[in-house]
Amino acid sequence: MSQLPADLKYTKSHEWVRALTDGTVEIGITDHAQHALGDLVFVEVPEAGRKVQAGEACAVVESVKAASDVYAPLSGEITGGNPKLAAEPEAVNTSPYGEGWLMRLRPAPGALAAAALMPAAEYQKLLDAEGG
């Protein structure tokens, strides 16, 4: 069973977005996504200062089996990647919504409102439809 925190927003490509108090957002992959990938062994996060467009591949998560892209859920400027993941990529498996966050981003003006994000209940329906 996937767990879905109600305070987060979700994408069709299985990322989550958390609004932080300083106006930036934190981004990660969902419990469903980490489970589908299996044991993660390497995570590549973007450099601070990189500008990304919504839908752009900006991080890579690699399990023993395969490498998968993570897409920016909204446009903006990366303020930092999670430094912990270099040594502990498995944090994404064990704590996908907490210690396993991937990156933080300052949304471009209006980007948060424009982004195609779903509340938890809607994302759950998507998972149900996918048989997840």
Added chain:
Amino acid sequence: MPVGRQTPLFKLHQELNARIVDFGGWDMPVQYSSQIGEHHAVRRAAGVFDVSHMCVVDLHGSRVREFLRQLLANDVARLQSLGKALYSCMLNEQGGVRDDLIAYYLGESWYRLVVNAGTRDRDLAWITAQAQPFAVQVSERSDLALLAIQGPEARAKAAQILPSAAATEALALPTFVGRELGRWFVARTGYTGEDGFEIMMPAADAVPAWRSLNALGVASCGLGARDTLRLEAGMNLYGNDMDEATHPFESGLGWTLAMTPRERGFVGRAALEGIERAGSPRKLVGLLLEDRGVLRSHQKVIVPSVGEGAITSGTFSPTLERSIALARVPAATAERVQVDIRGKLLSARVVKPPFVRFGKSLVS
């Protein structure tokens, strides 16, 4: 969800919550809980794999040895004692690898082959056509399930599910020898770099055997762990590391070719002699990634001032906790190469496989 062929253990895999994937047209378990956990179970204790998708072929006929000496690039005349197994390539006339297989010598007029699942249909067609002039009968043993029990504790655990007389005989089997013990054919072979057995048994025996092994603490292991184990052990995977377009000399398989006696005219021999004379321009090597990242098949390998090659199999090695690969590179490649991973050039060191054997790292 498309439904492929299923082994006699398919329902049990589902019951054990395995993740099922398509593997060469078969619905196979890729992992049960954790691929890395299953890998470590085999390196440290014991694990069981369902490899019933592989194709067991019995060959009967008074001229069967003569037939196999023509069909295979290794020489079955090397098999002197009953039950002894031989690893061999089966080539095409150009010296390309049709498949790699194990041949067991089970009698003067009986040999058994185990070939890959993905090549089953074309192997059977080829072997049957080649066997005709020798009046050798080719029978696929689709009535058998095949379990691989591997790891330092594998033989002792597996012996506990055999009748006591058979258990004593099984434990006395030398490396690379198989024997019929009652209804089961038990061989001391494997594809993990650990000791263990591969057991062929009537399909109906497979589920109870698996459950008994689980009850003894033998972990259910999927094809994902099988792949990381075989790569650490430096063993080739057909379709990745060699295929019909590559020959054994450039696939790390020169050691499997029996070029003497010279008068043995096996399929592909003429082409191999030409390649041997000229020297193969490429070779298969092991790579150890020195930077962080994961080597994967098809990534480009750059050999400074020599040329380029490509990774044929790559993964994260759970035992070494770094990335390893097999790569086909120019013959002049020395110690250091670079690998292009998503546009970044990372450093790798050339090493001689295997990377891991009997639970121990062989690279520094």
